[in-house]
Amino acid sequence: MSVARLELRGIAKAFGDLQVLGELSIAVGKGEFVSVLGPSGSGKSTIFKLLTGALRPDTGAMLFDGAPLQPDHRPFAFMPQRDALMDWRRIIDNTTLGLEVQGIGRTAARRRVAPLFAEFGLSGFEHHYPAQLSGGMRQRAALLRTVVQDKDMLLLDEPFGALDALTRADMQRWLETMWSRHGWTTLLVTHDVREAVLLSDRIYVLSARPGRVIAEVAVPLPRPRRTGAAVAAIEAGILDLLLSAPTQRT
Amino acid sequence: MPFIRPVAGRAATAFSRLWPALLSVGGLFLLWEAYAQLSGIPPTTLPAPSRVLMQGALQHRALWDNTLPTLTATLLGFACSVSAAFALSVLIDFFRPLRRALLPVFVISQTLPMIAIAPLVVLWFGFGLAPKIMLVALVTFFPMLIALVQGYAATADEIEQLVASMGAPRWRIFLIARLPSALPFFFAGLRISITYAVVGAIFSEYAGAAKGLGIYILNAKNNFRPDLVLAAVTVSATLTLLLFGATVLIQRLSMPWLRLSGSESP
Ligand SMILES: Nc1ncnc2c1ncn2[C@@H]1O[C@H](COP(=O)(O)OP(=O)(O)O)[C@@H](O)[C@H]1O
Numbered sequence: 153m154s155v156a157r158l159e160l161r162g163i164a165k166a167f168g169d170l171q172v173l174g175e176l177s178i179a180v181g182k183g184e185f186v187s188v189l190g191p192s193g194s195g196k197s198t199i200f201k202l203l204t205g206a207l208r209p210d211t212g213a214m215l216f217d218g219a220p221l222q223p224d225h226r227p228f229a230f231m232p233q234r235d236a237l238m239d240w241r242r243i244i245d246n247t248t249l250g251l252e253v254q255g256i257g258r259t260a261a262r263r264r265v266a267p268l269f270a271e272f273g274l275s276g277f278e279h280h281y282p283a284q285l286s287g288g289m290r291q292r293a294a295l296l297r298t299v300v301q302d303k304d305m306l307l308l309d310e311p312f313g314a315l316d317a318l319t320r321a322d323m324q325r326w327l328e329t330m331w332s333r334h335g336w337t338t339l340l341v342t343h344d345v346r347e348a349v350l351l352s353d354r355i356y357v358l359s360a361r362p363g364r365v366i367a368e369v370a371v372p373l374p375r376p377r378r379t380g381a382a383v384a385a386i387e388a389g390i391l392d393l394l395l396s397a398p399t400q401r402t
Numbered sequence: 403m404p405f406i407r408p409v410a411g412r413a414a415t416a417f418s419r420l421w422p423a424l425l426s427v428g429g430l431f432l433l434w435e436a437y438a439q440l441s442g443i444p445p446t447t448l449p450a451p452s453r454v455l456m457q458g459a460l461q462h463r464a465l466w467d468n469t470l471p472t473l474t475a476t477l478l479g480f481a482c483s484v485s486a487a488f489a490l491s492v493l494i495d496f497f498r499p500l501r502r503a504l505l506p507v508f509v510i511s512q513t514l515p516m517i518a519i520a521p522l523v524v525l526w527f528g529f530g531l532a533p534k535i536m537l538v539a540l541v542t543f544f545p546m547l548i549a550l551v552q553g554y555a556a557t558a559d560e561i562e563q564l565v566a567s568m569g570a571p572r573w574r575i576f577l578i579a580r581l582p583s584a585l586p587f588f589f590a591g592l593r594i595s596i597t598y599a600v601v602g603a604i605f606s607e608y609a610g611a612a613k614g615l616g617i618y619i620l621n622a623k624n625n626f627r628p629d630l631v632l633a634a635v636t637v638s639a640t641l642t643l644l645l646f647g648a649t650v651l652i653q654r655l656s657m658p659w660l661r662l663s664g665s666e667s668p
């Protein structure tokens with residue numbers, strides 16, 4: 153394999169006495185959809201805090217295209233765990249947030265996002281406020297805000313965690329379609345095994361805290377994927393792994 | 403969509419929420435009127451509400467003349483207070499240690515009894531507008547400052563991390579995320595402060611002024627005219643209510659998204 157787009161080597165992070173990540177190593181290739189799957193509290197969101205520069209790792213290296221990540225240049229578009237839409241901005245102004253921060257003028261920024269509203273199922277809602285949208289629409293708006301930044305890689309933190317099961321399944325299918333069409337290099341963290349299997353090319357399975365990779369699972373299923381025997385088999389295998397992994401119970 | 407309540411419905415709910423208050427206040431005034439009329443108590447001791455209104459109407463020119471200086475002191479003092487509270491809240495937000503250094507000073511400033519401080523401020527700064535502005539600012543500043551500092555702190559972590567991940571420096575994070583997050587708190591503080599402002603202005607006039615509702619009240623009292631004292635009090639209460647209403651209106655106009663979600667400010 154050539155040089156990975158993103159590579160984390162032996163990343164460790166502790167908060168005081170609490171070791172959250174222990175020697176985590178993962179790699180994401182260009183155009184690949186990779187998931188980090190782990191129980192709540194295993195340090196998944198912490199990985200993204202390290203990548204976006206909100207925190208610094210205690211040890212280890214973070215490489216992008218083979219070179220260490222620079223603090224002033226982050227090639228990621230990040231979608232936080234909750235949608236983090238700003239109540240006080242209309243949907244269109246929420247989606248242009250990243251462009252605005254990049255210094256692109258309001259008119260130009262709007263011109264850039266406007267054509268994407270149809271594809272994201274948000275046509276006609278440009279001038280609504282977030283409070284007027286359903287949960288699924290809010291997530292799509294948050295994702296639109298993320299992809300329109302045109303960064304090299306997407307970081308998605310449990311994007312559908314807050315949705316009801318039906319909407320979540322619907323959104324997972326939609327995201328897979330979008331991903332197949334656009335080929336975004338994506339790192340997704342989730343605690344939802346089925347979500348990881350449905351969406352990913354590869355899955356890193358994390359142990360409970362401190363998070364380490366206990367398995368790397370390739371998902372060689374054709375797309376578009378639908379729940380069925382093949383998905384269920386992989387899902388069951390991963391669940392076995394997670395449940396039989398040695399954990400420090402408290 | 404179910405988010406926007408119809409206007410007629412909203413007016414109706416406003417009325418259904420108001421009528422208990424109207425009833426109790428109206429009942430109270432009726433009792434007062436009846437007692438003053440029937441008990442034979444002299445109007446120089448307890449004037450009936452009708453007499454307060456009549457005498458107030460007769461004196462409306464003098465009342466208005468004395469309302470204007472009070473209103474000026476209130477608005478100027480309040481404007482100074484809001485600007486100072488805003489400037490200081492920004493400083494505190496950017497230099498956290500300032501918070502611990504300054505807050506005790508302001509807490510102490512809130513414990514000063516107005517009745518002792520007002521004559522001193524007038525003694526030091528004269529009978530003009532300046533001491534009145536200072537006193538109004540003194541009583542309104544603290545709730546504003548606390549509201550703003552709390553408001554910034556209430557910014558959602560995800561939103562801050564998101565804006566930071568986009569490469570925004572500290573000051574842009576403040577403008578894009580922290581300042582708008584503080585808006586509901588700002589207006590809550592504004593509503594509390596404005597109710598202190600008019601009373602603060604009247605108190606400062608009481609301690610020494612050429613004109614104003616405070617002076618008018620003082621003179622009426624010295625002339626044994628409780629009816630005129632109460633007329634002036636009515637004017638001051640009306641003023642406070644109007645200013646309060648204005649802050650609510652400004653909030654509605656500047657935060658249109660609150661009306662849509664049906665959620666109100668904290
Ligand atoms: N800033 C912090 N200070 C102290 N502990 C933290 C901090 N951030 C996260 N943690 C702790 O680290 C653990 C992992 O958190 P997180 O990365 O959010 O897990 P996940 O996203 O996998 O649920 C949790 O136990 C959490 O309480």
Ligand SMILES: [Mg+2]
Nearest residue numbers: 196197198233
């Ligand atoms: Mg998390």
